[in-house]
Amino acid sequence: MGLYSEKLFPWLLDRALSHPRIEARRAALVGQAVGEVLEIGFGSGATLPFYDPAKVHRLTVIEPSEGMNRRAAARLAKAVLPVRAVTGAGERLPFGDAEFDTVVVCLTLCSVRDPAAVLREVRRVLKPGGCFLFLEHVLSGEPKRALWQRRLTPIQKLVGVGCHLDRDTAALVRAAGFEGVVSAAEEERAFGALAPLAPLVAGSVRQGFSGGGAGAASASGTGSGSAASASSYSSSSSAVGGGLP
Numbered sequence: 001m002g003l004y005s006e007k008l009f010p011w012l013l014d015r016a017l018s019h020p021r022i023e024a025r026r027a028a029l030v031g032q033a034v035g036e037v038l039e040i041g042f043g044s045g046a047t048l049p050f051y052d053p054a055k056v057h058r059l060t061v062i063e064p065s066e067g068m069n070r071r072a073a074a075r076l077a078k079a080v081l082p083v084r085a086v087t088g089a090g091e092r093l094p095f096g097d098a099e100f101d102t103v104v105v106c107l108t109l110c111s112v113r114d115p116a117a118v119l120r121e122v123r124r125v126l127k128p129g130g131c132f133l134f135l136e137h138v139l140s141g142e143p144k145r146a147l148w149q150r151r152l153t154p155i156q157k158l159v160g161v162g163c164h165l166d167r168d169t170a171a172l173v174r175a176a177g178f179e180g181v182v183s184a185a186e187e188e189r190a191f192g193a194l195a196p197l198a199p200l201v202a203g204s205v206r207q208g209f210s211g212g213g214a215g216a217a218s219a220s221g222t223g224s225g226s227a228a229s230a231s232s233y234s235s236s237s238s239a240v241g242g243g244l245p
């Protein structure tokens with residue numbers, strides 16, 4: 001792996017994503033995790049301080065980049081809950097079926113090679129009724145912004161080591177067959193150098209009790225869904241809360 005992706009990028013990412021507004025969203029997301037928890041795309045471990053040791057029995061984290069894992073080591077050394085760190089990718093999780101109560105993905109589906117495969121794996125490893133928590137930056141519903149996100153994505157993929165600005169992640173989550181939904185997403189107005197990462201979409205959906213069936217899921221938001229398609233994001237009675245602070 002290159003010097004940039006394994007040394008400079010992990011350092012850069014730590015700084016770029018330590019904005020207080022991102023931290024607040026990480027805290028709101030991860031604070032919902034309970035039981036046996038898996039986080040996919042752990043990066044440098046920025047979410048770790050926000051897990052509640054009173055609610056999380058054990059945290060398993062998986063991350064493919066050795067550079068990220070090296071940066072995460074310092075945070076892991078200070079962990080106040082039991083953590084198992086694994087090197088690997090979300091498309092092929094080295095865990096058994098129905099092992100986890102909660103799976104967390106934070107700002108990662110933008111970067112994975114195959115987000116649909118990752119979401120299939122999330123469903124496989126979740127226990128029946130288990131919860132999938134996600135926070136992602138997505139394609140805007142505003143045509144002008146979306147156009148720029150599409151134009152900038154080839155550059156972003158280089159600078160951000162595979163990061164896409166133009167993924168319709170809410171639609172991918174809906175298509176993955178989770179049940180229940182959640183609420184909340186919002187058009188995040190430009191803030192500083194992170195402006196192209198807006199809007200953000202967050203949500204929590206559940207694995208159905210019937211296993212891998214084709215459940216209906218939705219994540220509400222003005223994000224990738226756009227104002228137009230946001231109306232198709234319905235809340236459901238099994239909504240489990242969550243969303244953006």
Ligand SMILES: C[S@@+](CC[C@H](N)C(=O)[O-])C[C@H]1O[C@@H](n2cnc3c(N)ncnc32)[C@H](O)[C@@H]1O
Nearest residue numbers: 041042043046065068089090106107108111112
């Ligand atoms: C923008 S970072 C986010 C890291 C962390 N979740 C956070 O909130 O700061 C995206 C992470 O996804 C990881 N990643 C890329 N491809 C992946 C894959 N196929 N499976 C799991 N993680 C992946 C990257 O190495 C990187 O650490």
